[in-house]
Amino acid sequence: MNEASLSPADRIRSLGARATPARIAVMRLLETAERALSHHDLELVLEASGFDRVTLYRVLDWMVESGLAHRVTDAQRVFRFSLAAPDAPAHDRHAHFRCEDCGKVFCLDEVPVTRPNLPEGFSSSAVELSITGHCGHCGKAGGA
Amino acid sequence: MNEASLSPADRIRSLGARATPARIAVMRLLETAERALSHHDLELVLEASGFDRVTLYRVLDWMVESGLAHRVTDAQRVFRFSLAAPDAPAHDRHAHFRCEDCGKVFCLDEVPVTRPNLPEGFSSSAVELSITGHCGHCGKAGGA
DNA sequence: CCGTAAATGCAACACAATTGCAGCAGCAAC
DNA sequence: GTTGCTGCTGCAATTGTGTTGCATTTACGG
Numbered sequence: 001m002n003e004a005s006l007s008p009a010d011r012i013r014s015l016g017a018r019a020t021p022a023r024i025a026v027m028r029l030l031e032t033a034e035r036a037l038s039h040h041d042l043e044l045v046l047e048a049s050g051f052d053r054v055t056l057y058r059v060l061d062w063m064v065e066s067g068l069a070h071r072v073t074d075a076q077r078v079f080r081f082s083l084a085a086p087d088a089p090a091h092d093r094h095a096h097f098r099c100e101d102c103g104k105v106f107c108l109d110e111v112p113v114t115r116p117n118l119p120e121g122f123s124s125s126a127v128e129l130s131i132t133g134h135c136g137h138c139g140k141a142g143g144a
Numbered sequence: 145m146n147e148a149s150l151s152p153a154d155r156i157r158s159l160g161a162r163a164t165p166a167r168i169a170v171m172r173l174l175e176t177a178e179r180a181l182s183h184h185d186l187e188l189v190l191e192a193s194g195f196d197r198v199t200l201y202r203v204l205d206w207m208v209e210s211g212l213a214h215r216v217t218d219a220q221r222v223f224r225f226s227l228a229a230p231d232a233p234a235h236d237r238h239a240h241f242r243c244e245d246c247g248k249v250f251c252l253d254e255v256p257v258t259r260p261n262l263p264e265g266f267s268s269s270a271v272e273l274s275i276t277g278h279c280g281h282c283g284k285a286g287g288a
Numbered sequence: 289c290c291g292t293a294a295a296t297g298c299a300a301c302a303c304a305a306t307t308g309c310a311g312c313a314g315c316a317a318c
Numbered sequence: 319g320t321t322g323c324t325g326c327t328g329c330a331a332t333t334g335t336g337t338t339g340c341a342t343t344t345a346c347g348g
Contacts, residue, residue, distance in 0.1 A: 289348100290347105290348085291346105291347095291348085292344105292345105292346095292347095292348105293344105293345095293346100294343105294344085294345080294346100295342105295343080295344075295345085296341105296342080296343070296344085297340105297341090297342080297343090298339105298340095298341090298342100299338105299339090299340095300337105300338085300339085301336105301337075301338070301339100302335105302336085302337070302338090303334105303335090303336085303337100304333105304334090304335090304336105305332105305333085305334085305335105306331105306332080306333070306334095307330105307331085307332075307333090308329105308330095308331090308332100309328105309329095309330100310327105310328090310329090311326105311327085311328085311329105312325105312326080312327070312328090313324100313325090313326075313327090314323105314324095314325085314326085315322105315323095315324095315325105316321105316322090316323090316324105317320105317321085317322085317323100318319100318320085318321080318322100
């Protein structure tokens with residue numbers, strides 16, 4: 001339960017993987033971000049670090065596989081990634097909000113996602129609730 | 145309220161647009177489909193009609209803009225389109241189910257989408273509930 | 289310090305979707 | 319029926335996002 005207090009490098013090593021600069025940098029970024037970041041977002045921030053785009057894709061891929069992060073499909077056909085809280089129960093009970101103005105995607109942990117009743121024979125493995133609208137900042141600034 | 149009884153051509157004209165073969169064909173297809181179709185799905189069916197891919201994209205785009213259809217983003221990053229029922233109140237109260245096995249997307253009209261409580265300052269314009277799992281057919285056929 | 293397997297960088301590819309522009313056609317006016 | 323305008327269509331090229339192959343580098347255990 002205390003994995004979050006480990007340093008990124010130690011957390012990576014505890015998974016049996018190598019603590020490379022790219023992985024550490026991406027983990028740090030996702031840890032401090034309070035919203036889901038796209039590959040492009042990360043690329044911009046990490047530009048100075050000189051990581052290749054493919055490396056970024058592979059790191060993100062690896063994080064999702066390892067359960068460190070979650071991948072959300074955006075309405076704009078882009079993948080967005082958010083850190084998986086180590087003590088969080090099930091991630092499908094977790095809504096995302098995309099602001100139409102600034103394009104940012106927020107994780108709404110306080111919004112519960114109830115698993116709906118499905119037709120006969122259907123079974124659900126994941127439920128994703130995506131809300132589109134105006135965030136607190138753009139709703140005020142943008143006006144109508 | 146009775147728009148559904150109009151022919152596709154008349155329905156198009158009632159929107160002030162031109163009733164072209166491409167639009168009529170796409171509308172007919174979406175009317176008869178009980179699931180959300182991707183651009184590729186439509187392309188295959190309309191292959192014989194000789195419509196250009198771009199025309200298809202533009203027709204679908206126009207339908208979404210006109211409120212005739214609804215665009216859903218698939219987990220595979222492909223757009224899927226379903227006809228907007230003319231008498232439906234708000235289309236955002238409508239869930240979609242994607243089968244992991246066959247890849248088809250079903251419209252679950254019977255699943256209500258409750259508009260959640262958002263943080264202070266946030267306003268929602270659309271709510272999309274995407275469920276992933278196994279559909280009635282693949283759940284039985286695929287077994288475990 | 290060395291060796292090895294994993295991770296990276298580079299380049300090319302795959303795929304969905306978009307844009308520009310020339311030509312055609314639906315619909316209205318006559 | 320003919321004419322004309324506007325908007326729709328077709329083609330080709332471009333963008334944007336993500337993937338794959340392969341040679342090189344690097345983290346980490348010995």
